[in-house]
Amino acid sequence: MSRLAVKIESLSKRYSLDRGLVQGQTFRDMISDALMQPLRRFREIQGRSKRQETLWALRNVSLDIDDGEVVGLIGANGSGKSTLLKILSRVTAPTEGAVHFRGRVASLLEVGTGFHPELSGRENIFVNGAVLGMSKSDIRKRFDEIVEFSGVERFLDTPIKRYSTGMTVRLAFAVAAHLDSDILLVDEVLAVGDAEFQRRCMNRLRAVGQEGRTIVFVSHDMNAVRSLCSKAVCLEKGRIEKYGDVQEVMTQYFSLRGKGQARWKANGGASDDGGILRSVWVEDARGDAVDTIAHDECAHVSIRFRSPPGNGDFAIVVRVIDAQSNVIFSSWDRDSMPIRETVTKQEYEEMCKLPSNLLVPGRYSVTVQVREFCHDHARVLEEVSLEMNITGKGYGIEKNRLGIIAPLIQWSISSRH
Amino acid sequence: MRDRASSSSRVDEMLNDSAWTSIRPQTGWRVVDLREVWAYRELLLTLTLKDIRVRYKQTVIGAAWAVFQPLLTMIIFTIIFGRLAKIPSGEYPYPIFVFAALLPWMFFANAITSSANSLVISSQLVNKIYFPRIIIPMSSIGVSFVDFMFSTAVLLVLMVIFDVSWTFQLLMMPLVMFGVILCALGVGTLLSALTVSYRDLRFVIPFAVQIWMFLSPVVYGTSFIPEDYRWIILINPMTGYIEGFRSAILGGAIDWFALGVSFSISVALLMAGSMYFRSVERKFADVI
Numbered sequence: 035m036s037r038l039a040v041k042i043e044s045l046s047k048r049y050s051l052d053r054g055l056v057q058g059q060t061f062r063d064m065i066s067d068a069l070m071q072p073l074r075r076f077r078e079i080q081g082r083s084k085r086q087e088t089l090w091a092l093r094n095v096s097l098d099i100d101d102g103e104v105v106g107l108i109g110a111n112g113s114g115k116s117t118l119l120k121i122l123s124r125v126t127a128p129t130e131g132a133v134h135f136r137g138r139v140a141s142l143l144e145v146g147t148g149f150h151p152e153l154s155g156r157e158n159i160f161v162n163g164a165v166l167g168m169s170k171s172d173i174r175k176r177f178d179e180i181v182e183f184s185g186v187e188r189f190l191d192t193p194i195k196r197y198s199t200g201m202t203v204r205l206a207f208a209v210a211a212h213l214d215s216d217i218l219l220v221d222e223v224l225a226v227g228d229a230e231f232q233r234r235c236m237n238r239l240r241a242v243g244q245e246g247r248t249i250v251f252v253s254h255d256m257n258a259v260r261s262l263c264s265k266a267v268c269l270e271k272g273r274i275e276k277y278g279d280v281q282e283v284m285t286q287y288f289s290l291r292g293k294g295q296a297r298w299k300a301n302g303g304a305s306d307d308g309g310i311l312r313s314v315w316v317e318d319a320r321g322d323a324v325d326t327i328a329h330d331e332c333a334h335v336s337i338r339f340r341s342p343p344g345n346g347d348f349a350i351v352v353r354v355i356d357a358q359s360n361v362i363f364s365s366w367d368r369d370s371m372p373i374r375e376t377v378t379k380q381e382y383e384e385m386c387k388l389p390s391n392l393l394v395p396g397r398y399s400v401t402v403q404v405r406e407f408c409h410d411h412a413r414v415l416e417e418v419s420l421e422m423n424i425t426g427k428g429y430g431i432e433k434n435r436l437g438i439i440a441p442l443i444q445w446s447i448s449s450r451h
Numbered sequence: 452m453r454d455r456a457s458s459s460s461r462v463d464e465m466l467n468d469s470a471w472t473s474i475r476p477q478t479g480w481r482v483v484d485l486r487e488v489w490a491y492r493e494l495l496l497t498l499t500l501k502d503i504r505v506r507y508k509q510t511v512i513g514a515a516w517a518v519f520q521p522l523l524t525m526i527i528f529t530i531i532f533g534r535l536a537k538i539p540s541g542e543y544p545y546p547i548f549v550f551a552a553l554l555p556w557m558f559f560a561n562a563i564t565s566s567a568n569s570l571v572i573s574s575q576l577v578n579k580i581y582f583p584r585i586i587i588p589m590s591s592i593g594v595s596f597v598d599f600m601f602s603t604a605v606l607l608v609l610m611v612i613f614d615v616s617w618t619f620q621l622l623m624m625p626l627v628m629f630g631v632i633l634c635a636l637g638v639g640t641l642l643s644a645l646t647v648s649y650r651d652l653r654f655v656i657p658f659a660v661q662i663w664m665f666l667s668p669v670v671y672g673t674s675f676i677p678e679d680y681r682w683i684i685l686i687n688p689m690t691g692y693i694e695g696f697r698s699a700i701l702g703g704a705i706d707w708f709a710l711g712v713s714f715s716i717s718v719a720l721l722m723a724g725s726m727y728f729r730s731v732e733r734k735f736a737d738v739i
Contacts, residue, residue, distance in 0.1 A: 049737065120736065124474055124581035127733035133474040143579040150501060152508040157501070164497035165580055193508075 038136070039217060039248040040099040040122070045131035047092040047117050047272075091117040093272040095131070102246040106259035106280060108287050109269035111309050111416060115252045116221065118269070119143065122250065123219050137216025140167050144221070146206030151195035155186055155205055158194055162209045176212045183238070184208035204231055211238045217248045222413070236262060254414040256284060260359075297323045298418050310404045312338040312381060314418045326423040329395055329440070333422065335386040337402050341376035342415060349412060352386045353401040354393070354422075362393065362438065391442035394435050395426040483725040487583050495586045499593035506594065517598040518605050521557050525550045532670040541672060543701050547613045551700040552669040552693045554606060555631050558599040559689060560660045562632075566591035566639030567646050567656050574739040584732045585725065588643040592635050599628075606700065615701060623699035630714050631692045637720030640728040647735055668693050673709070685709055688716040 092114045099105055107115045120126045122133060123141035148165035149158050159180055163173040173180075181187055184205040186197070194202055220239065239262055243249050253259050259266060259280065266283035268275040276286045297315035315323045317334045327333045335352050342348055353364040367374075367384055376382060401419045405412035488495070507513040525546055532538045533545030540548035566588035570577060573587050603624075610617065646652045667689045668675070676684055684690050691706065691713030698705045 121474065125578060126736040128474065128476050130476055132476075134471050135474075136470050136472075139472075139581075141580065144575075147579045148501075148576055150505055152505050153501065157504065161497055161501045164494045165576065165582075167494075167580075167582075169493055170497075 037101045038098055039101040039103070040097070040136075040250075041134040042095060042097040042099075043132045043134075045092055045095045045118075045121065045133060046090060046129050047114075047121060047126070048129040049089045049091055090272050092121070092128075095269075095272070095274055097267065097274065097277060099248060099250070101136075101248060102243075103265055104243040104249045104251065104263045106263035106266040106283075107250060107252040107269065108254075108256070108259055108266055108283070109275075112271075113269040114272040115269055117272075119219050119221050119250065119252055135217055138167065138214075139217045139219065140210075140213040140215035141219040142166075142210045142213075142221065143219070145203055145210060149194060149202065149206060152193050154193055155184075155190045155197070158205065159209055162206065166210060166213055167215070168213060172214060180208045180212050183211060183234075200231070207231075207235055211235070211242075215247070217250070218242060219250045221252045222254070254417055256287075256417070260284060298420055310339050310342045310416050311402065311418055312340060314338070314402050314420060316400060316420060316422055325421055326425055328425050329393065330390050330442070332390045333388040333400075335388060335400055335402065336383060337386070338381060338383045339404065340381050341378055342404065342406065343378050347407040348415070349405050349407070350384055350386075351403040351405055352388075353403070354388065355399045355401060355419075356394075356438075357397045360438065362398070392439055393424045394437065394440045395424045398422045398424065483585060483729055484583065488585060488589075491582050491586055494582055495590055495593070498586065498590040499597075502590060502594045503597055514601060517601040521550065521553045521602045522605060524553055524557070528553075528670055538671045539675060541674070541703075543615070544613050547609055547615055547701070548672075548697070549670060550606060550609060551697045552667075554599060554602055555628065555692055555696045556664060556667060556669050556689065557602070558595055558628075559631055559635050559692075560664065561598065562592040562595040562635040563638045563642060564656055564660055565595060566635070567642035568653060570643045570647050570735065571650070571653070571739065577735050577739055584735060585640060585728055588639045588728075589636065591643075592632065592639055595635075596632070610700065618702045620699050620702050620705070623705060624696065627692050627695040627699060627710070630695075630710070630717055631689075633721050634688050634692070634713070634717035637717060637722075637724040639724070641720070641724035644724075644728045644731050644735075647731070647738055663687075663689070668697075672697075673706075685712055686716075688713045688720065 095114075095118065107118065109115050117126070119141070120143070121128050122135075123139060123143060125141075125143070146162065148162050150161065153161065159177065160170070160173055164170070168176075181190065184201075184207075186201050186205050189197060189201065194205070197205070236258065239249065239251070243262070249262075251259065251263055263280045265278060266280040266287075267277045268283045268287045276283045297313060298311075299313045300309050300311060314335070314337050316325065316327070317336055318324050318327055319332055319334075324333075337350055337352075339350065350367045351364055354362045356362055365386060367386070371384075374382075398421070399419045400422050401417060403417045404415045406415050507516065510516065512519070528549045529546045533540065533549065538545075569587045569591040570584065576582075576587070577584065607617075642652060642656060646656075666684070667687055668684065673681060673684060673690065673694055691709035691711070694706055695710045695713075697703070
């Protein structure tokens with residue numbers, strides 16, 4: 035019987051939302067509003083205003099995590115993942131319920147917390163280490179390892195404002211990766227750095243997991259969760275949808291976002307959840323939303339989105355994944371389209387035309403991702419999966435056709451003498 | 452059935468184990484957990500050292516600023532209040548009279564101004580990492596104290612220049628400064644916690660600090676105030692400290708009563724400040 039490491043008991047967290055003030059209708063109203071404004075602001079800030087709406091970011095969440103378990107935390111944006119992590123790391127307090135844990139908790143909610151651009155790499159290692167809860171002697175003991183992992187030996191005494199972004203991130207992760215805690219909370223930190231560095235980070239985290247330490251890992255990158263975690267928790271609207279084996283939970287998660295339906299709408303189309311993706315659907319050549327398409331027909335993946343705030347440097351990615359979780363291919367909108375100039379918050383619709391005569395008949399999931407370019411990597415902001423069935427053509431290409439793809443290949447014959 | 456009973460008792464047993472930490476909703480007022488602050492002393496030191504290191508990076512004269520500021524202020528005050536306004540400074544030269552008061556005052560003023568802003572500035576830390584939040588205003592006060600030490604060195608030189616002899620009363624200086632630190636901690640923690648919710652304070656504080664200086668015996672001595680109104684100035688906790696500091700330097704009689712009043716008010720402020728801080732501490736990450 036394994037020991038418990040974390041016990042979460044009916045945890046809830048309520049946030050109050052600032053609704054903003056309604057503007058006065060008449061001139062008189064406007065004047066009295068202006069006069070009352072400071073008083074109202076004061077009440078609002080104090081949280082006494084009746085106008086305040088509340089939001090339960092977490093509702094009645096109970097969870098037991100065993101010692102040495104690597105647990106992935108997945109769910110859509112706004113499902114409560116980050117809130118849960120913030121409570122676990124004691125950054126914010128729960129409204130109800132309790133969390134018990136054994137040993138030391140270290141959290142990696144962001145790499146490079148406490149980094150100061152004017153300080154040298156060496157100085158920053160010590161500051162960052164202390165912030166993350168390492169003692170000076172711990173840091174000194176592991177200093178060489180940290181430096182080696184980061185690969186910035188030569189620039190150790192240079193202020194990090196002269197570092198490239200990649201170097202800064204590597205250094206930051208190097209410190210964090212050498213934390214000696216019993217429980218490690220990781221939030222999306224792998225979304226930075228180049229592919230090679232990400233691989234090293236994943237290996238490092240895997241090694242940490244193998245040392246028997248407990249890890250709670252939040253990510254939008256399902257591949258990372260799958261390869262790192264043994265168990266997963268799927269959160270949906272602040273509640274636990276499913277907890278168990280990573281593969282099972284993953285399946286549940288994908289079916290949640292899409293649920294075999296032909297069209298996915300943000301928040302069920304009910305209200306604005308503030309997300310980027312508004313709706314995603316597959317349509318056939320006639321423009322009807324479908325979930326089944328013939329092998330020799332083109333499937334059009336339509337994506338309606340609202341461009342995210344920020345520099346607008348983002349991409350839409352479509353992945354086609356088969357029933358065995360193999361990614362058949364992935365396509366980026368900028369592969370064939372000039373990089374668009376978008377206005378923040380404006381809605382757009384993109385269409386990705388999947389070639390016909392390509393996929394082996396069967397069940398697929400079409401995953402649409404919004405990826406934002408930050409540093410030298412594109413991190414996943416949002417992800418939606420739909421189910422898509424490819425049906426065979428009369429006689430030839432059927433379900434049991436061998437091969438990963440079934441492209442229509444031109445054959446020819448000619449008679450020889 | 453039996454299984455469940457035994458497993459729940461096992462959980463109880465585990466939770467009773469001291470290795471377990473519990474996070475629960477926060478209720479009511481709490482006092483500062485000194486043991487926890489002590490456990491995080493290395494972080495306090497690191498953050499303070501970091502701020503000190505960063506402070507004078509890419510400045511031309513660096514830490515000399517800590518010396519120039521009070522020195523220049525002293526010169527200006529000497530001209531305006533000493534020469535032009537002819538405010539009496541007793542038997543001592545006005546420059547040293549005002550400088551001896553400027554040191555504790557400037558420490559206090561810098562300490563509360565910087566600690567008031569400290570939490571908002573460190574929002575990145577507050578949002579991402581757990582540690583006793585009180586460490587942040589404390590480290591700001593620590594940084595101001597290092598500046599104070601620099602200017603104290605100047606004071607000792609000035610004493611030689613103005614022919615003020617070093618007496619045993621100088622030993623009073625650490626005691627007085629201990630009081631000033633308590634007072635700065637009290638006001639600083641209170642203001643830093645308030646600034647998280649009410650950002651107006653960022654604009655109010657620098658202004659209020661200026662007024663506060665003129666309400667404190669910095670450019671004048673307490674004896675300058677008519678006897679009947681002297682009690683008013685005594686309510687200001689800095690009065691006793693500034694006069695006490697001045698006497699320690701110049702060798703005058705120490706007003707123990709004023710010092711006692713200041714000390715009591717400081718302790719009360721510290722209690723109020725730290726209790727308020729603790730009671731809102733865990734909401735910082737949601738508000739900041």
